[in-house]
Amino acid sequence: MSKRHLIIGAGAAGIAALRTILKEGPQDTVTVVSEDREVYSRCMLHKFIAGERDAEKLNFINDDVLSGPRVEWIRGTAVSRLDGAARKVYAGDMELAGGDTVLIATGANSVTPPIGDLRSAVNAFGLRHLADARAIAEAGKSAREIAVIGAGLVGLDAVSGLLEQGEKLGLSRNITVIEMAPTALAINLDAHAAEAYQRLFERRGVVFHLGRKVVNTRSEASAGGPRICALEMDNGRSVPCDLVILAVGVRPAAAWLEGSGVELTGRGAVKVDDYLASSIPGVYAAGDAAGLSGIWPNAVKQGEIAAQNMCGVPWKYDDRFTLKNTVNFFGLLSLSLGAVNAGEGDEVLIKEDRRNYRKLILRDGVPQGLILQGEIGGSGFWQYLIKNQIAIGKLGKSVWNISYGDFFGTWDNGEYKWVLPA
Numbered sequence: 001m002s003k004r005h006l007i008i009g010a011g012a013a014g015i016a017a018l019r020t021i022l023k024e025g026p027q028d029t030v031t032v033v034s035e036d037r038e039v040y041s042r043c044m045l046h047k048f049i050a051g052e053r054d055a056e057k058l059n060f061i062n063d064d065v066l067s068g069p070r071v072e073w074i075r076g077t078a079v080s081r082l083d084g085a086a087r088k089v090y091a092g093d094m095e096l097a098g099g100d101t102v103l104i105a106t107g108a109n110s111v112t113p114p115i116g117d118l119r120s121a122v123n124a125f126g127l128r129h130l131a132d133a134r135a136i137a138e139a140g141k142s143a144r145e146i147a148v149i150g151a152g153l154v155g156l157d158a159v160s161g162l163l164e165q166g167e168k169l170g171l172s173r174n175i176t177v178i179e180m181a182p183t184a185l186a187i188n189l190d191a192h193a194a195e196a197y198q199r200l201f202e203r204r205g206v207v208f209h210l211g212r213k214v215v216n217t218r219s220e221a222s223a224g225g226p227r228i229c230a231l232e233m234d235n236g237r238s239v240p241c242d243l244v245i246l247a248v249g250v251r252p253a254a255a256w257l258e259g260s261g262v263e264l265t266g267r268g269a270v271k272v273d274d275y276l277a278s279s280i281p282g283v284y285a286a287g288d289a290a291g292l293s294g295i296w297p298n299a300v301k302q303g304e305i306a307a308q309n310m311c312g313v314p315w316k317y318d319d320r321f322t323l324k325n326t327v328n329f330f331g332l333l334s335l336s337l338g339a340v341n342a343g344e345g346d347e348v349l350i351k352e353d354r355r356n357y358r359k360l361i362l363r364d365g366v367p368q369g370l371i372l373q374g375e376i377g378g379s380g381f382w383q384y385l386i387k388n389q390i391a392i393g394k395l396g397k398s399v400w401n402i403s404y405g406d407f408f409g410t411w412d413n414g415e416y417k418w419v420l421p422a
């Protein structure tokens, strides 16, 4: 029997779910509703700011999946309400669509802390949506003093985009980054690996204030609202600015579900079970809205799994190993898996030369985390070891020389198997 499916969101998770449904349910139809008018990769927004790619070149789908005969795409429309029992969605009072199953794949929004005028200022922007990147690119052309709050991946993405924009357009301006943590990229890397990036940014003129909080803003009145002209830090110093970028984190875009009956977690994400089903039968969630992870490949995986379940093919989301990060600025590549900092009693092994930095954290001979900077090949093998908590302490050779070969054996029938060291 054919089914009608409704997907809210046309990002990484929504599009992956759409593709899966079209394959798994050959008779099924799908309605996709998205607030965005375009489909684009958020991971590439800095390239838009830089002027390196236009909106079309951010599109990560290169086929007509959204315009096929079994698909209706309602774009540029924000869903404001879900009637969970009827599985229908509304924009204001207008009924938009309904389905036998519903997928919530609405992603996340930038967090704006309630400090000074940050929430109402006309010159403060998050970086999550294409509209944000458009606003930043435009404001960046006339800005002389740019302040970025947050030195995580998104904050530094914004800085790299603005640096490139400045180079291309011959703009002269100051860029200052304020970060509460003692290092940049604190979630992704350890202090040593993060400092390598900090130096690369500093070489291009960027100033960092690490371990500092923004506690207030100073603003001037303008037609549209307050215009921030300085950020005050907790050490009493101020950073002048005419453009502020907020990169202090995201919150799942799920507040609109209030009153729908869909249960949310304490962090505002859709609460899902192992099958990515919400508290309402037939309603699923995937990607950043489900709050299980905040990275692209996991959003895709979750979209695929939720869609299988929506088609009646039970599939568990059991790969909850989310601690994988890649960083690439100015050609310097890094990858981290699992923990980036050692816990008490952990053994830390480091190998470093002029071009590469490698750090492995072991607990009782079992790898807990790995950082590769420079050459990042061979990480799939390490991901397997960390995720499956495979002991490597008794191999009797340097950890930097072990390979798949140390763990593989063959059955009598020639089939490969993992052979764990005794």
Ligand SMILES: Cc1cc2nc3c(=O)[nH]c(=O)nc-3n(C[C@H](O)[C@H](O)[C@H](O)COP(=O)(O)OP(=O)(O)OC[C@H]3O[C@@H](n4cnc5c(N)ncnc54)[C@H](O)[C@@H]3O)c2cc1C
Residues within 6 Å of the ligand: 008, 009, 010, 011, 012, 013, 014, 033, 034, 035, 036, 037, 041, 042, 043, 044, 045, 046, 077, 078, 079, 080, 105, 106, 107, 108, 127, 128, 129, 153, 154, 157, 253, 256, 286, 287, 288, 289, 293, 294, 295, 296, 297, 299
């Ligand atoms: C600047 C930046 C850089 C990043 N870099 C990386 C990276 O290098 N590597 C990585 O793995 N991840 C990166 N990420 C994270 C990655 O982009 C996200 O994890 C991923 O996009 C999540 O996919 P999603 O489908 O859950 O949500 P999204 O891609 O955000 O898609 C959400 C969709 O829902 C729609 N929507 C939202 N609300 C509504 C509503 N009320 N009604 C209708 N539609 C709605 C939106 O229009 C959109 O179509 C980055 C994110 C940003 C912002």
